[in-house]
Amino acid sequence: MKKFNIKEFQYLDIVILVIVGYIFLKIIDNLPGILNCIGSVYNIASPFIFGLVIAYILNPLVKLIEKRLKLNRGLSILLSYILIIGILTLSSVYLFPKLYSSILDIINNIPYITKTVQQWFNDFLQQPKIQDLINSGFVNINPNIIIPKISSIAMSSLNAVASTALSFTNSFIKVILGFLIAIYILFDKEKICDFFLKIMYVIFKERNGNILLEVLSNLNKMIGTYIGIKAIDSLIIAVLAFIGLSIIGSQYALLLAVIVGLTNMIPYIGPFAGILVGFLINVFVSPVLGFVVAGYLLLLQQFDAWILDPKLIGNKVGLSPLLVLFAVTLGGGFYGIIGMLLAAPIMSVIKIYLTKFLDNYNFNFMNKK
Template sequence: MFKNSKKVPYIELLPIIVLSFIIVKLIDNIGAVGDFFSKFFSIIGAFIWGFCIAYILNPVMKYFERKFHIKRVWSLVITYTLFLGILVLFITIVTPKVIKSAGELASSIPEYVDIAQDWLNDNADKFEALNRLNVNLEEKFMEGMQHASEFLTSKLNVILSQAINITYSVAKAILGIVISIYILMDKEKFKSNFKRFIYAILRKDRATYFLKTCSEVNLIFSKFILGKALDSLIIGIMCFIGLGIMRVHFASLLSVIVGITNMIPYFGPFLGMVPAFIITIFYSPIQALWVLIFIFALQQFDGWYLGPKILGDQVGLSPFWVIAAIIIGGGAFGVWGMFLGVPIAATIKTFLDRFIQRRLAEKQLNVS
């Protein structure tokens, strides 16, 4: 009797209709959705910190276990001793110098404005062609510098006013360190429980496929993030040493900028080069030229030798897709999108490659 019953028309479209309805309602209430996720991530912030710290330190812990054949507890002690030592070193030595350089830069802006104004006055006769076009270069430049000064001053005020929030974030980070210890201590149990859960809710072949893909995604992210962090740290240190030898003002601040922006593939080196050149050119145009040449040479060394040596072909993406991932990620999520866009694009590529291979195999096609 059931075999002869008619199938409900378009029943397969019901999930799509329901999903479309949910998406429309979410878009209509995007503000409430954003507030919900903001509060949710704020609540679980310590666990996010813990997972990120554990994810970063896991390869270090595994290295000590394999290299010295020691128990988990001792590898954790060594790993966190190194981690906390580097953290304390950064907080007590690097951070004060960066803050001092930022403060000196902010206080030097009026002096740089005067220098620029004097230079414009001394070279006013060279801008006659522009004056014929009724372009008041000095006025426009001074207006831009005034806006830049006000912008930096307001940003410094915002930073100072956020001291309580920073303290709260530090507390969550400290709690995250404690949570990361427990995660690494029992990571095999977490991995086993996750594996059992996946096999419980999916068919065996799909569960195997999903776990294999997760393993590849984990390899992509770990190699990219850890490799890029090590690469950028080395570049930042080399930049600080080079700028120190050249006696460049605000060397610590400029080196931190170069190191951080170096985390962004392709565009990062140029983003870090521009502030260093602009800041230096106000008090010494000749030195600014040498700074530009030095950072450019440093980035070429990183791009042609150091980066490939550390990272290798860590994501398996062509330059076109890397650039596309950076532009799209940066446009959607800012700096974090520029940085994480590459490994996310590599993850999507991994899923697509596996899907295409499976579908071609089902159709018994060999397409090159």
């Protein structure tokens, strides 16, 4: 019996192309269903994803306790969790109730804010020059249309807050499960890493596996260094913001300090977001107070940008402002707040390897032109 030789099949490449094309078209036709399926898998797996993230964050603390206190893995994890639970408990008792009260007070004041904006708008329209402009027919402004739109925006904001609160509750339950899963990940981290390393070498082989491992190692180092130091920097800024805003007499000084600290984690764009929130919260109480708060937060951000940030972070990221802005915009567009936080260190690693790649080429001919 003659053995089948695949090389004798003349039209194999055409058949494969047709099959691949057919599969691709089927995927396109059923894309919504496939995306829903992926979303369902993600929802099921999300506690494990949270567990991996929590274990990644807590791992340096566990290693530090293991090394300094000479304790075994189980006791190191236990002490780490006691420390984290203690911080969360203190926050729940002293910090979170005040933040919740401030947020609730702002929501309750939305009708008053709407009325204030309406009054400002009416006063603006009553100015003689604006009245002449309206009467000329060049500009058609109808307060009866604009004012209901302001109320509609306010109601939409309330609905968005309610939806966010519900989403936060669901995520909170997954985070609690993630904390439990993280215990097992931290306890068996060497075995888990060894398993994934073997899988990686099977898929990418030794040479490419080593390259990928080096990239992941640099990425881990860059993210750990940047996020850790930036968190300390933002905590200092939050404390200084709270002290200054309390002295100024700002509304919701504690809430604003927390917002300023959190937004400070996002390079360039974040600080301006914190300043804007501080201005908007206070300007409805007093326009002068709004500008004073914005001015103080702007000075604080300048202190951070020119003195504190260079002292702590220095040039560890090694990116120009343009590249950072591009990375933050791109990261925010794809992955929201998390993408913005991780954008700078990830872009820094990309720049390192792109620079190495370009260094392999000779560009002397460019200087001869």
